[in-house]
Amino acid sequence: MWSDTAIKWWTNIVNFFLRVNHDATTSVMNNRPAGDADLHAVIWGACAVLVVIAWTTHWKRLVALALLATWTILVEITQPWFTDLRARQASDLIGNVVGIGIVVAVLQLAHMRKSVAK
Numbered sequence: 001m002w003s004d005t006a007i008k009w010w011t012n013i014v015n016f017f018l019r020v021n022h023d024a025t026t027s028v029m030n031n032r033p034a035g036d037a038d039l040h041a042v043i044w045g046a047c048a049v050l051v052v053i054a055w056t057t058h059w060k061r062l063v064a065l066a067l068l069a070t071w072t073i074l075v076e077i078t079q080p081w082f083t084d085l086r087a088r089q090a091s092d093l094i095g096n097v098v099g100i101g102i103v104v105a106v107l108q109l110a111h112m113r114k115s116v117a118k
Contacts, residue, residue: 008085036091036092036095037091037092037094037095037098038095039095040091040092040095040096040099041095041096041098041099041102042099043099044068044072044095044096044097044099044100045098045099045100045102045103046099047068047099047100048065048068048099048100048102048103048104049103051064051065051068051103052065052103052107058107058111061107062104062107065100065103065104065107068100069096069097069100072093072096072097072100073093073096073097076088076089076092076093076096
């Protein structure tokens with residue numbers, strides 16, 4: 001996340017696929033809103049799902065998800081200190097929190113449903 005080399009490497013991969021799939025990707029990329037908050041939501045939501053899978057109790061899952069959300073906030077705030085290619089973006093932070101928040105909401109609903117069924 002904080003390595004300029006990794007960001008450049010990833011950018012080269014993305015640019016390659018955009019070039020190779022130009023016909024398929026051009027219309028999608030041109031119609032996207034500015035920013036990539038949706039991608040942040042998907043990525044951090046996937047990380048949150050992995051956290052839920054890794055922990056066995058509801059309380060540990062919630063604590064781990066809170067720590068994950070805290071981590072995303074710290075990463076977003078401090079990334080300009082570690083790289084010249086990234087900057088603080090409120091939309092990225094919102095995407096991070098929304099992705100994790102959706103998983104928390106689903107987890108809570110499943111927990112409540114399970115509690116009522118007992």
